[in-house]
Amino acid sequence: MSDTNVQDRLQRRFNRWDNDHSGVLEKSDFEREADDIAERMGERPNSQRATQLKKALTGMYDDIARDGGGGSSSAVSWEQFQKAAQKWMASDERVLRDHLRPMVQAVVGMVDRDGSGTIDRDEFVAWISAIGAGEGQASDAFDTIDTDGDGSLSVDEVLQACVDFHLGRTDFELL
Ligand SMILES: [Ca+2]
Ligand SMILES: [Ca+2]
Numbered sequence: 817m818s819d820t821n822v823q824d825r826l827q828r829r830f831n832r833w834d835n836d837h838s839g840v841l842e843k844s845d846f847e848r849e850a851d852d853i854a855e856r857m858g859e860r861p862n863s864q865r866a867t868q869l870k871k872a873l874t875g876m877y878d879d880i881a882r883d884g885g886g887g888s889s890s891a892v893s894w895e896q897f898q899k900a901a902q903k904w905m906a907s908d909e910r911v912l913r914d915h916l917r918p919m920v921q922a923v924v925g926m927v928d929r930d931g932s933g934t935i936d937r938d939e940f941v942a943w944i945s946a947i948g949a950g951e952g953q954a955s956d957a958f959d960t961i962d963t964d965g966d967g968s969l970s971v972d973e974v975l976q977a978c979v980d981f982h983l984g985r986t987d988f989e990l991l
Pocket of ligand 2: 964970973
């Protein structure tokens with residue numbers, strides 16, 4: 817993996833989460849992000865799925881604030897964000913997986929329109945076009961992420977794809 821790549825992706829992630837472009841991350845950025853994803857997925861703001869996602873994202877904010885060395889009541893600077901990320905990415909990748917899991921689970925729950933518990937190809941393509949990321953590659957990405965080749969994406973498969981992206985192993989950004 818390339819360290820520059822990993823660093824660039826972290827910076828991009830920080831900027832994307834900094835929804836109000838204040839230069840620091842606040843809990844409200846994560847609430848807005850959850851609302852934004854819900855809206856793009858055509859979900860009502862207070863639906864169970866939308867509420868789950870908001871809970872997962874604000875929970876992630878609390879984790880980042882804690883591991884960055886600040887408290888969850890103050891904002892997270894880029895330096896604190898990097899500190900938290902280094903902590904999550906330095907050791908066994910299970911640590912990163914555990915931190916990302918609640919968010920991935922909530923997003924999968926939202927994308928999984930038919931409630932099958934997994935994401936099929938149509939659901940995946942709808943999601944990727946809703947977030948406006950790499951539409952042309954959606955079908956190829958689906959095949960790559962579907963590591964057991966059963967034609968649907970499980971929470972674990974999506975989670976691994978997110979981890980692989982942030983560790984610089986793959987180029988397809990999911991979230
Ligand atoms: Ca499904
Ligand atoms: Ca699969």
